[in-house]
Amino acid sequence: MKIRIVRNIAFVAAMLVSAHSFGQDLLAEQAPMDRQMAMIDSVVLNRLINADSFEYPADDLYPEWSNEYAHKYTNAVIPDSLVIDLTGFCMPTENTKVNDIFGYRPRRRRMHYGLDVKVEIGDTIRAAFDGKVRFVSYQRRGYGNYLVIRHHNGLETLYAHLSKKLVEENTVVKAGDPIGLGGNTGRSTGSHLHFETRLLGKALDPALMFDFPNQDVTGDTYTYTKPKQKVYDPSDPDTYYKVRSGDTLSRIAVKKNTTVKQLCKLNGITTKTTLRVGQVLRLY
Numbered sequence: 001m002k003i004r005i006v007r008n009i010a011f012v013a014a015m016l017v018s019a020h021s022f023g024q025d026l027l028a029e030q031a032p033m034d035r036q037m038a039m040i041d042s043v044v045l046n047r048l049i050n051a052d053s054f055e056y057p058a059d060d061l062y063p064e065w066s067n068e069y070a071h072k073y074t075n076a077v078i079p080d081s082l083v084i085d086l087t088g089f090c091m092p093t094e095n096t097k098v099n100d101i102f103g104y105r106p107r108r109r110r111m112h113y114g115l116d117v118k119v120e121i122g123d124t125i126r127a128a129f130d131g132k133v134r135f136v137s138y139q140r141r142g143y144g145n146y147l148v149i150r151h152h153n154g155l156e157t158l159y160a161h162l163s164k165k166l167v168e169e170n171t172v173v174k175a176g177d178p179i180g181l182g183g184n185t186g187r188s189t190g191s192h193l194h195f196e197t198r199l200l201g202k203a204l205d206p207a208l209m210f211d212f213p214n215q216d217v218t219g220d221t222y223t224y225t226k227p228k229q230k231v232y233d234p235s236d237p238d239t240y241y242k243v244r245s246g247d248t249l250s251r252i253a254v255k256k257n258t259t260v261k262q263l264c265k266l267n268g269i270t271t272k273t274t275l276r277v278g279q280v281l282r283l284y
């Protein structure tokens, strides 16, 4: 991304140089040329930087902009701490009834990565912040109609079980823009909005930021702090390792600052087990 900006600047600089030689006579009697150039330069530069942040929201945090996966940031480094700006929010729905909270569901033996808010079929669902739609899809046995928006504050929000999607991938949205209609698609019993907040793919409890009963955010900012004691979380690429070609248990142990013994114990394997490329190993 950085390389692209530099290339754009070089291009604009070339344009300015040619504009310069063309308008030289006109400008000769005005303010010193270098100061004018500097002024034009900073205006153009700011415009380029702003355009770039709209093109790739939270560019500095994410390893890539891809429409290929809902969440897959195996090369992402989740910062130890990050202040997330919540000003400029819009509640995704006016509904206030939370049907189900974030967290582990012992009965189903699986994580619930979002918050379920009661909505009626056809209710307007709105973008939580300014940003850009990164992923739009349909999952018959899961999310149903759903979409993911990446925001400038570093969060990605996910909206699932929609009856209708109103935006496409790469659509730039403002907080409050209608992005879909409430529904009951996918694995859902009763119409509701399944709402997720993720940081580099890692699911964070939306209730830490969004207070649906009071239709407000919990503060102007939310500070994410990496937990001291790591636990295996399939939504957190820091807590697992995906086997690559040429990997051995000892090599992975060194790379990930753990031991072969620990890897074997956590993953129910032995030192004799053949690793497959793409296999996911728990690190915690």
Ligand SMILES: [Zn+2]
Pocket (backbone or CB within 6 Å): 100, 112, 114, 115, 116, 193, 194, 195
């Ligand atoms: Zn849900």
